[in-house]
Amino acid sequence: MFSPQGPSLRELAVQALSSVERGYDLLAPKFDHTPFRTPDGVLDATADALRGSGPFEDGLDVCCGTGAGMRVLGPLCRGRVAGVDFSAGMLAQAREAHPGAGWVRAEVRDLPFAEEFDLAVSFGALGHFLPAERPALFAGVHRALRPGGLFAFPISAPLPVTSPWYWALLGFDTAMRVRNALWRPPFVMYYRTCALQAVRDDLAAAGFTVTTVPLPALGVREGGVPRCGLVLARKG
Template structure:
């Protein structure tokens, strides 16, 4: 994270004290050199899980950031692919990397699409939405899809309560709550606000039929359960 290519501690501090949009505008030029970018292993596992359901027509990457999701949409979709994000800085980086894609700057809680896409994906974005905001996000994706369209995104298994990772993520969420209680504008980024059962309920309420498949390429936990699952929400 603190390599010459990545952001400095000072830059990360300035970002954390900004709004979500401004923070990502600032981080955009160095974002792909941070651990915040979705790992290629997750992208590859998602592509492998989606391939049997394709090929697809037109594809949408929701909260595209610097466009990492475009790497799997291109081989899966036969039509145009589009990335949508509200950060102009992130979209500028994505456009430079994928000049053949289409890009839309918009708040994904009010997506400006209707019945245009056969596949929508999203990576690492749910933590930027409070639970009360997820219904609007999922309703917008539902509208953006054609009938029988698919919305897919990976979701990690919760770490065991006895693990260091569990307490690290809990500590991060608590620190973020304190930060947002005493500092404006808020920076919404939480790790514990989108468990699978809550996400499934919100997707079902939006009209989707929801299933999941294990991302076995990501390995298994000590109890044998998968470290990650791919949520498949179908517009029926």
């Protein structure tokens, strides 16, 4: 799962015992060589699904990490593109890889933007927010968008209990809860706290009109259910 350029087990252990911010600062130089970086296939499927809703002027990647979301925003946005994250280490990598974008270090639960963007995206970040924290995140994105602006992010369909991945992710989340009960500072990263209906409810409460579209390029499960869909939250 990791390339030779990726982190060692010791480095991963040190990261896992750090705070979220410090952990990502440590991981940043090797992050793009880990399976945690959003795959290009997911980014390309998202961009394809969004083309019919654009073009857009200005775009924002929320929890941008090392800047993978620029693969989506760059071709879709005619104006400026920017990323926001709280890890200085991840932003340094993003700035080096995409010097033409704007990079902002900020707490995404309190985004420092007001009606500045037409498109916001986010990839692989929702697991870093406890359910009680999502309303503040979504309210900030809503505030950052201009009227009619779109917030889009992919979300996986629920795994059947017969899938080995179901049990692997359940085991990961259980281990993380035990770690956070026994160790400080906490490291919040859960894979099973982002049920689609709960996310839709939180987006609607923040003022969005929410729809979802399948991402068929990412495959289907038995019975024809898409493995992944794209949440489209429109600001009125």
